Amino acid sequence: MTGGVDLHLIGIGTGNPEHLTLAAVRAMNAADLILLPRKGEAKSDLLDLRRSICAQVLTGITRVVEFDLPERSAIPPYLDAVGDWHSAIAREWAWQMDNHLPQGGVLALLVWGDPSLYDSTLRIAERLQQEGRTLRIHVVPGITSLQALTAAHGIALNTLAAPVTITTGRRLREQGWPKGADTLAVMLDAACVFATLPMEGLQIWWGAYLAMPQQCLIAGELSEVSEQIVDRRAALRHENGWIMDIYLLRRAHD
Incomplete structure (x- = not known):
């Protein structure tokens, strides 16, 4: 990847499109790419809600790409399993950025609730920064x-x-x-x-x-x-x- 990425972590509330802020709608439409995670058939409703939100608010040429979210190991200790899981997600994000934004650009991730409250999206993004990626993180708060x-x-x-x-x-x-x-x-x-x-x-x-x-x-x-x-x-x-x-x-x- 030759250019840096502006990563917008957008809080989308608890699934109701009416909870989106104007700032969230603006950030989604300003993105070059929105990544939507697939979490398996049992949680397909969560993906459907993200798809629905995108369909309702996107008005331009923002690309929407789905990817398979790595699964967390159920084998304890818990914190070690979470750490390995976050590393796997960071690698998946990196692959998606390299393939879909090879020259850099604006990437958006839609985060349930708010990225700052019991959500690890910010920590995963910081892992990529620590690995030397040019990643500028922006947070759009949402209803928790x-x-x-x-x-x-x-x-x-x-x-x-x-x-x-x-x-x-x-x-x-x-x-x-x-x-x-x-x-x-x-x-x-x-x-x-x-x-x-x-x-x-x-x-x-x-x-x-x-x-x-x-x-x-x-x-x-x-x-x-x-x-x-x-x-x-x-x-x-x-x-x-x-x-x-x-x-x-x-x-x-x-």
Whole structure:
């Protein structure tokens, strides 16, 4: 590749085209190339949504190319598996750039939610920079799943003058409830760790497929709705072949 690449990481929200910002639409149309990842048949809906977004907003000659996203190994340790996975994705991006933008240009990737919140696209791009590629990174922020969750339930993220801890299901399972925290936003919890917590005095606001046609919301005392969420989540995942969900937990105040 003889020229550098301007890489635009565009936050596209949670799948609803109406969540695209004007900046996102402008960046998509300014790109020479948009890469869309294929994640297997089970997650084909995610690719279809990206295709639909491109069809709705692209008005010029931007090329759209699909590629097969490498799979992450399920063999622990987790961080090593993720590191190897990110390296494989970086190699795939490099191959696509060399083949489709040999003289350089503007490349766009459409990132669910926002590239800065529990997404590794920025870290993968930085790997390519560290390897000596001329890659100028630009971030177009998007609506996050956390924003979509609080909006769907009509609640404030935090209580008055209080902080919020954002964590993952894995860390909640391994380390327990963070000390001093009253409100937790929990992402990436395939194991439904909330169902293993001491439930007295906890409220939960859960949402799946936020802002999509199949959006599902459940809220209430954790002790009363925990089993309902676990059952509903399993049924939705079976029905759709994939699921994206997030929840907020809050301790009740006396």
